[in-house]
């Protein structure tokens with residue numbers, strides 16, 4: 001069967017040719033991984049993600065996967081199926097992609113999967129049944145190949161666990177839930193194959209893919225109030241260090257990749273596994289650059305040292321706030337004091353790693369004092385980079401449940417295509433939160449702008465905050 005897999009993505013700045021080759025973005029993992037899975041089973045697969053679309057169009061056109069989908073459908077006349085990967089913020093892009101497909105040819109089957117689908121399930125199909133035929137709930141590793149078999153008539157649709165669909169009478173049907181993959185299965189390359197990027201190889205000089213993402217665990221053992229990850233993957237599971245090293249060897253040989261981005265939620269949670277991976281990379285002498293992110297309560301000097309020696313360049317932490325009161329409210333790093341955080345950051349710097357911080361502004365009950373404390377802590381840490389976001393309220397997180405109770409949002413808000421990209425925690429705070437994001441970025445982002453450690457910017461927003469908070 002011929003299938004097009006699309007990552008529903010938004011138009012974003014990916015930089016230019018020069019920045020792509022010097023500080024490369026990695027192709028999307030999810031759809032490329034699913035593509036490898038289906039290709040191994042003999043299907044003809046085309047994968048479209050926004051980075052590919054940008055590269056394909058020669059770094060000129062804006063990244064637009066809806067246009068890209070249309071182009072491909074017109075060029076490749078016999079596509080029978082389109083699979084779309086959807087996160088909550090990208091739901092409207094996904095809808096536009098699905099509409100484009102159904103307008104082009106209503107007989108093409110549209111299958112949706114990914115975090116947003118796994119959360120909204122039946123409600124999503126009830127609302128958008130004219131554009132989607134099948135929803136895959138949770139892990140697609142086994143479900144998607146089985147669904148393709150069913151569409152080819154090799155088994156019946158009802159036998160495919162983990163899907164929601166419209167039957168021939170237009171009634172919504174649900175099959176039994178799909179069991180999650182075990183750690184043993186996650187290691188098995190016949191079940192979870194190495195990800196291939198053939199379409200990238202076709203367009204990049206000498207087939208070299210500069211950076212590749214790896215996700216070597218499923219889910220996260222923590223439950224921060226604003227985060228959806230633990231719900232998506234249910235139980236935290238890891239691939240073995242042996243499997244991870246084998247995949248790294250594969251992508252180095254095949255794609256000459258020099259930059260590997262470990263995008264696991266909490267890469268260092270299992271210290272032993274993590275050290276074995278770093279030791280393995282060192283022993284092979286691969287000379288690659290590494291990126292990873294983690295939590296302050298999941299690292300120590302052994303990990304940082306080994307990471308740096310293995311080629312670690314960047315390490316990002318979810319600090320979220322400098323206020324311990326807020327970290328407790330978020331259920332994040334609450335056992336950790338600011339002194340401990342500073343100590344860890346000191347070690348990271350001793351090993352010359354680029355230190356990045358994620359920050360959240362506008363969390364419920366954030367006060368002027370909290371913002372000041374955050375400013376002071378970030379100033380003392382002196383990171384290479386900060387990424388700031390006003391607090392997003394993702395569906396069915398604990399923060400969402402709190403908002404539901406407070407009468408701020410209902411799940412219907414996440415179904416409405418009127419709503420923009422994110423839902424924020426409101427009460428006027430989002431304006432202030434946004435201002436803080438802008439100021440913090442301006443003040444602390446060394447890589448992007450000259451650092452000017454200036455409290456005035458922050459004080460201005462603190463004053464604005466006081467006005468909004470009244």
Ligand code: B12
Nearest residue numbers: 027028029030083085087088113114115136139140229263
């Ligand atoms: C890595 C990552 C990124 C990277 C991607 C890097 C890259 N080059 O691949 C970057 C930084 C670009 C990124 C961006 C964003 N991300 Co992100 N990201 C992740 C992360 C950590 C891992 C994703 C991954 O690759 N997993 C491994 C693959 C194999 O899993 P998967 O893609 O989910 O696919 C599996 C299933 O979901 C399913 N499936 C998925 N798609 C489809 C499609 C079909 C047709 C089928 C049948 C099945 C199926 O089958 C797959 C195999 O089991 C997840 C958290 C997590 N642990 O999953 C967050 C996560 C997916 N991101 C999230 C968000 C919000 C974003 C952003 C909106 C952030 C932002 N502010 O810009 C953007 C949106 C980008 C987009 N197009 O949607 C949220 C989504 C929450 C939600 N409710 O939807 C998550 C869950 C993080 C979180 N904790 O909340 N992200």
Ligand code: SF4
Nearest residue numbers: 220222223224227265
């Ligand atoms: S924010 Fe990070 S540590 Fe917290 S639950 Fe999500 S992935 Fe895990």
